[in-house]
Amino acid sequence: MAPPALTIDGLGAAWGPVQVLWDITFSVEDGAATLVLGANGAGKSTLLATLVGLHETRGGSVSLFGESVDRVPAHRRARLGVAFMSEQGIFPSLSIRENLVLGGLRLRQRERAARIDEVLAMFPELADRLGEPAGSLSGGQRKMVGIAKCLMAAPRLLIMDEPSAGLAPRIVNEVIDRLRDLHAQGITLLVAEQNVSFLELATDVIVLEGGRVRFSGPRDAFEHDNQLREAFFGLEGLQEL
Numbered sequence: 001m002a003p004p005a006l007t008i009d010g011l012g013a014a015w016g017p018v019q020v021l022w023d024i025t026f027s028v029e030d031g032a033a034t035l036v037l038g039a040n041g042a043g044k045s046t047l048l049a050t051l052v053g054l055h056e057t058r059g060g061s062v063s064l065f066g067e068s069v070d071r072v073p074a075h076r077r078a079r080l081g082v083a084f085m086s087e088q089g090i091f092p093s094l095s096i097r098e099n100l101v102l103g104g105l106r107l108r109q110r111e112r113a114a115r116i117d118e119v120l121a122m123f124p125e126l127a128d129r130l131g132e133p134a135g136s137l138s139g140g141q142r143k144m145v146g147i148a149k150c151l152m153a154a155p156r157l158l159i160m161d162e163p164s165a166g167l168a169p170r171i172v173n174e175v176i177d178r179l180r181d182l183h184a185q186g187i188t189l190l191v192a193e194q195n196v197s198f199l200e201l202a203t204d205v206i207v208l209e210g211g212r213v214r215f216s217g218p219r220d221a222f223e224h225d226n227q228l229r230e231a232f233f234g235l236e237g238l239q240e241l
Ligand SMILES: Nc1ncnc2c1ncn2[C@@H]1O[C@H](COP(=O)(O)OP(=O)(O)OP(=O)(O)O)[C@@H](O)[C@H]1O
Pocket: 015, 020, 038, 039, 040, 041, 042, 043, 044, 045, 046, 047, 194
């Protein structure tokens, strides 16, 4: 059996003297779509940044595809097949093409041109606008550029921080559909969100509360845990299903 795409064991993290994550332990199986839910300040962004090597850990360990990466810098973690889309996700002053090129910097020029064509086949709406600044697009289109930029590196594990941020509900559904397609193509997903609409594409759910794992398990178990649902859906800022 393939090793998990991601294993986190007893992970902690801090901002300066303030600890914000404690004893985070969970795995993302190869082929899973794992949703990290949590209210504002629960620690979602810090967790993702720590996993991809952009924020220092305070104890614990992280493995990617069965390989310990505790001493591996972010750019080498990317080489293992991990792509990270932050909330911003793109460089707005650069053109769509330039954003895609940045996503595929490790590729040779010819491979990169071929990969741009492959990625554009998945995002045909971007093909006619390649020369335009990414910042001139709508919020939803910018997210698509962010996802397309990640796909340039042909990742096995796509980690996304709040892809719904700033998007209207209809556009959120488009993003969810696109992520569902990518998942069906075999890409493992780890998505941090406050928007519970993303549950529909999740196989597994992690709930973070105050920097700790409140729940970790299959989506069904999350949906059948009434106490957790009540506590969670009652939190201010969460959208109803
Ligand atoms: N740059 C920073 N400097 C200091 N503390 C920070 C910084 N970024 C986050 N924190 C703190 O870390 C904790 C977790 O924040 P984090 O952004 O990881 O949560 P989050 O769940 O992603 O929240 P949101 O959904 O609002 O983005 C919070 O207490 C926050 O104040």
